[in-house]
Amino acid sequence: MMRYLKLTNFELSRFFKIYLVLIGVTFVMQLLGVVFTSNKYLSAIKELLESGMTQEEALKQWGPFSFYNVTSSFWFFAPVALCAASLIIYVLFIWYRDWFGKNTFAYRLLMLPTARINVYFAKATAIFLMVLGLISLQIAFLPIESHLLQSIVPAPYLEEQGINQMISSFDSLRILYPTTFIEYLTHYGVGLMAVLVVFTGVLFERCFRWKGILLGVLFAGISLIVFFLPVIIQEFVLVQFFYPTELFFLMVLTGLIVMTGSILMSNYLLNKKIRV
Amino acid sequence: MLVKQFWRLISLIIVIVVVLVTYFVHTGLVVAGQFPEFIIKTVEGDESVIKNVEIYGDYYRNDQYSSPVTISNTGSFYFAEQSYFQRLESSFPRNEVSKLKEKYRGFMRGKWDYPTSYFENEKFLAYVDLQFSTRVLQTNYHQDYSLYVDVLNKSTNDSSEFKVTIPGQEGSEYFDLVDVQMTDELLKVIIKIQSYVDGGQNFAKLNVYTIDPSSKKLIGDETIGSTEEENQENVNRWHNIELLNNLNDMHEEKNLLVMKEELEESKASVDENIAQDDTASEIINRSLYIFNLDSLEMKELKVSETLKEELINANLYSDVMISDNQVYLAYLLDGKLTVLGFNLETYKEESKVSFDVQEMGVENISDVTLKNDKVYALGLYKDNLTTANVFVGDVTSGKVLYQGEIEAKNTKDNEDTYHLEMYDLIVQ
Incomplete structure (x- = not known):
């Protein structure tokens, strides 16, 4: 356990500087986004007022300003996309840096006096915690950004939004912020499963190189089929046989099977087949 | 020592737990407070008449969100208030x-x-x-x-x-x-x-x-x-x-x-x-x-010329009621909600009762239901200024049995921009 925690902490530390930079960039860009979009709106309103329009007429033409104008802007979305892309790339890089870094670091990592699967768990945990961390910090940033917005845009032009409305207004990211806890567990459970399967794919490649890529893809394909097996049965074999709740629990089960399969396969590969 | 060694891990976990717990508690409170409680309030008549009545409609707030809702004389229940599994499993409202x-x-x-x-x-x-x-x-x-x-x-x-x-x-x-x-x-x-x-x-x-x-x-x-x-x-x-x-009635009807x-x-x-x-x-x-359906025979109902004229011009409600050798049919014509009763043995008109919809407060009717020898009528639209009413009448005597109003309980002062659209009145 201590070994696993130490390894997790170690994996976090290795990426922490970049991680902090990602957080910083997100926060700063989104704050700038608030300033720029609201100023643009206010200057448009000002122009209308100067041309002789009343406040009501100007409001009618442009509509009130809400946080949606911010979330739908480049300034808001770009850093989110940057963070997502960085972490997705790092899912692969977290392994390859050990092989391609200096001093055959992978060799040292695998020779640690602990079960090798702990390395796999530590890397998965680190990725998972960093994703959750970004998601949480983004929620924490929203009220701060909203306060800044309120201090820039005067009340008559501002349509106030609660945090849930802000979140539901950036619809492409809605899936990251479910409203019920059970949905939260399922969404991120599926995410964790995907990370474990990709890790196993990477290990296949590290064990068998070119042939391993093929095996890895095959493994991912089988995992996908196993996970969606209840849906496949529902659609083609026993048509509409399962009730939605049953389908849900069957998919929880197949999801757990895929995760267990990935862990067992990775354990085997790490212990018997890995090449440095 | 441990804290010093693991500070990154610990602080990350603290941030995650604190923010997510706050978020879910907050979301739960927001969802709970988002939807005001509605009830059917008795204005006149016997409340037991609408004990098994459920109204189905949509609630809209500020063009920002909406949710299907059911309203009865004990309160309201929103689609959004269902648990995740309830939402998965059954249609809303439950039929x-x-x-x-x-x-x-x-x-x-x-x-x-x-x-x-x-x-x-x-x-x-x-x-x-x-x-x-x-x-x-x-x-x-x-x-x-x-x-x-x-x-x-x-x-x-x-x-x-x-x-x-x-x-x-x-x-x-x-x-x-x-x-x-x-x-x-x-x-x-x-x-x-x-x-x-x-x-x-x-x-x-x-x-x-x-x-x-x-x-x-x-x-x-x-x-x-x-x-x-x-x-x-x-x-x-x-x-x-x-x-x-x-x-929609699954029971036997010959x-x-x-x-x-x-x-x-x-x-x-x-x-x-x-x-x-x-x-x-x-x-x-x-x-x-x-x-x-037993004899597979079809016979025309005898309708007088004046009544025929009325039926042609009227807005007929489907879902007739059949009880004790009588078939009842409701229609709306010239501001009057009329229920006709025909005898199933003689095929003749046996009763006709009418209700003035303006007097009953249901000028804009969204649904009319016939059940248990009663006629139920439901208003169409409600917001802070407009009221929507519910009315129940007896189809044989023509007596008004119940008049009620859909009332919003504990709405906040700033909620001036909600509205309710009613679709269906279901008698269980």
Whole structure:
């Protein structure tokens, strides 16, 4: 356990500087986004007022300003996309840096006096915690950004939004912020499963190189089929046989099977087949 | 020492836990506070009359969000307030089929949610689904219709499922399953068939297919009413046929109320020469028939000339009520909600009661329901300034039994921009 925690902490530390930079960039860009979009709106309103329009007429033409104008802007979305892309790339890089870094670091990592699967768990945990961390910090940033917005845009032009409305207004990211806890567990459970399967794919490649890529893809394909097996049965074999709740629990089960399969396969590969 | 070593891990976990817990608690509070409580408040009359009444509508707030809602005299329940699994499992609001799904879980697997497809009595639960496959290589676009039948014997818990093809489909274009009945352990499936003949003529008919579940065969095919001959007489006129029974009712009903309508392309649309699809039509005749599923006989209800005139101009509500040898039909004409009662033995009009909708506070009616010898009417729209009312009257005596109002409880002062749209009044 201590070994696993130490390894997790170690994996976090290795990426922490970049991680902090990602957080910083997100926060700063989104704050700038608030300033720029609201100023643009206010200057448009000002122009209308100067041309002789009343406040009501100007409001009618442009509509009130809400946080949606911010979330739908480049300034808001770009850093989110940057963070997502960085972490997705790092899912692969977290392994390859050990092989391609200096001093055959992978060799040292695998020779640690602990079960090798702990390395796999530590890397998965680190990725998972960093994703959750970004998601949480983004929620924490929203009220701060909203306060800044309120201090820039005067009340008559501002349509106030609660945090849930802000979140539901950036619809492409809605899936990251479910409203019920059970949905939260399922969404991120599926995410964790995907990370474990990709890790196993990477290990296949590290064990068998070119042939391993093929095996890895095959493994991912089988995992996908196993996970969606209840849906496949529902659609083609026993048509509409399962009730939605049953389908849900069957998919929880197949999801757990895929995760267990990935862990067992990775354990085997790490212990018997890995090449440095 | 440990904290110093693991500070990154610890702080990350603290941030995650604190923010997510706050977020979920906050979201829970927001969802709970988002939707005000509505009740049906008694203005006059006996509240017990609406004890088993449920109103179905949509709640809108500030154009920002909306949710379907049900309202009764004890309170309201929103779609959004359901748990994740409730949302997955059943339709909202729960209908008769949802209840069947809880009671007969095995039998109900893979069956659709339409009450029309079901029949239930003490011994049997029957399900009929109209299925079709499209024949692509035919020169005429045509679909093969068949009936999927599944009958559950409640005492033995055995069910028999089978499929029968519908005979004589040639030249028929559109099939619609209207009702499922059972008499003497024989299934009676009522289907509306519409056909389009060359030259733009179309006609409709109602067919009753008798199916024997024990032999798994279709043993009878009866046309209740067809408008085929009538429709060939005049190009600008056509007939329609409609079943006015409550099709969501799954229980036994031997008598069907059939309405034939004669329509004419209205003069205005001929003059303006608008596209054929948009032609406006005018009802020029309406006649009512009772079809008995036991005797397979159809008899016309005797309607006086003045009443006939009223029926042609009125806005008829489907879902008639049949009780104790009487069939009741509701319609709206000139600000009056009228309920007609016909005797099923003499086929004569036996009672007629009317209610002034303005007096009853339901000028804009969204739904009228007939049940338990009462007529229920529901208003259409409610916001802070407009009220929506509920009204219940007795169909034989014409007495007003209940008047109520949909009231918002504990709404906040700033909630001036909500509104409710009502769709349905359901009497359990």
